[in-house]
Amino acid sequence: MNISKGSHQMQLNGKVAIVTGSGQGLGRSYALALAAAGAKVVVNDVDETQAKQVAAEIADAGGTAVAEPVAVGTSEAAQQLVSRAVDEFGRLDVMVTNAGILRDKVLWNMSDDDFDAVIHVHLRGTFTCAREAMKHFREAGEGGRLVLAGSPAGQRGNFGQTNYAAAKAGIAAMARTWAMECAKAGVTVNAVVPNAATVMTETIPFLAPYVEAMKAGEPIPSVVRRAASFGPPEDVAGLVVFLASEASGHITGQCIGIGGDRISLWSHPTEIRSAFLDGGWSADAIAEAFDSSVGESLETYGIPLPKIPTTQREGA
Numbered sequence: 277m278n279i280s281k282g283s284h285q286m287q288l289n290g291k292v293a294i295v296t297g298s299g300q301g302l303g304r305s306y307a308l309a310l311a312a313a314g315a316k317v318v319v320n321d322v323d324e325t326q327a328k329q330v331a332a333e334i335a336d337a338g339g340t341a342v343a344e345p346v347a348v349g350t351s352e353a354a355q356q357l358v359s360r361a362v363d364e365f366g367r368l369d370v371m372v373t374n375a376g377i378l379r380d381k382v383l384w385n386m387s388d389d390d391f392d393a394v395i396h397v398h399l400r401g402t403f404t405c406a407r408e409a410m411k412h413f414r415e416a417g418e419g420g421r422l423v424l425a426g427s428p429a430g431q432r433g434n435f436g437q438t439n440y441a442a443a444k445a446g447i448a449a450m451a452r453t454w455a456m457e458c459a460k461a462g463v464t465v466n467a468v469v470p471n472a473a474t475v476m477t478e479t480i481p482f483l484a485p486y487v488e489a490m491k492a493g494e495p496i497p498s499v500v501r502r503a504a505s506f507g508p509p510e511d512v513a514g515l516v517v518f519l520a521s522e523a524s525g526h527i528t529g530q531c532i533g534i535g536g537d538r539i540s541l542w543s544h545p546t547e548i549r550s551a552f553l554d555g556g557w558s559a560d561a562i563a564e565a566f567d568s569s570v571g572e573s574l575e576t577y578g579i580p581l582p583k584i585p586t587t588q589r590e591g592a
């Protein structure tokens with residue numbers, strides 16, 4: 277489908293947003309885009325220098341931002357972020373829980389520390405920051421926006437990412453749960469499922485050549501932007517601005533994919549087939565009937581590699 281880029285500038289004037297992990301990568305692009313749309317932004321990162329740099333970049337571009345460096349994951353960090361927004365700017369409208377780390381290993385090599393570190397930042401970081409924001413939204417009574425960070429790994433599973441896939445699947449599950457719980461307060465909850473060239477993705481072998489080319493100032497070919505849904509972080513930021521805005525008030529509980537030239541809607545898990553046996557299913561009955569009933573529809577898993585034609589057709 278071909279759609280115009282949109283003629284009117286989305287406005288977030290008067291809104292206040294927190295973006296966790298916004299010292300670089302996707303978070304940085306979200307903070308810059310939210311500020312460019314008029315929001316005042318609390319730039320959080322565990323890396324103080326980077327958080328301050330992004331806040332300064334926003335100020336240089338005529339926007340308003342403060343840096344609040346802290347490692348998200350604890351309740352105290354979440355309280356610190358919401359307090360900073362309210363103390364500095366008098367309100368909070370949008371919480372973007374973007375901070376993340378990777379500790380990839382196959383199951384049998386993954387240590388307790390590898391597992392806990394990733395769960396702590398992604399799952400607990402999302403939970404604690406969203407909870408603190410929601411407490412504020414309920415008190416203020418003016419609605420709000422929770423924008424979470426999902427991942428294709430959480431939707432499909434991914435080799436070597438036990439901890440990360442579990443955290444991201446948990447975040448998608450929290451988005452669905454919180455969409456129900458937060459609706460009455462006028463708060464929407466959605467997960468962005470991004471794809472972009474960042475420090476996190478530059479080591480993926482299949483994407484590495486495109487990241488290198490991009491760093492050298494070359495554009496990512498159109499066919500890659502479509503088939504692999506892959507481009508710079510700025511391609512993802514429009515979705516975060518949209519989800520932060522009044523225009524998306526009717527959208528909640530969704531996982532929305534974006535990257536390069538593509539936006540997509542992810543399905544939620546649902547029962548796809550069922551069979552019945554009076555009195556219930558014994559192991560023997562299942563063994564007899566499985567392959568010819570529900571087992572005829574076994575699901576695929578893992579992230580499929582995109583098919584990119586070797587000859588890259590411009591505009592394809």
Ligand SMILES: NC(=O)c1ccc[n+]([C@@H]2O[C@H](COP(=O)([O-])OP(=O)(O)OC[C@H]3O[C@@H](n4cnc5c(N)ncnc54)[C@H](O)[C@@H]3O)[C@@H](O)[C@H]2O)c1
Pocket residue numbers: 296297298299300301302303320321322323326346347348349373374375376377397401425426427428469470471472473474475476477
């Ligand atoms: N890049 C992609 O294609 C992609 C794909 C799927 C999901 N994501 C998700 O998007 C988010 C951003 O990813 P990215 O690619 O920009 O990664 P990145 O590594 O470039 O940036 C992550 C940022 O989070 C910060 N951070 C790490 N731990 C933190 C903590 N405890 N508290 C505060 N800040 C912390 C880092 O310092 C860094 O600045 C992550 O949640 C990631 O899982 C990214």
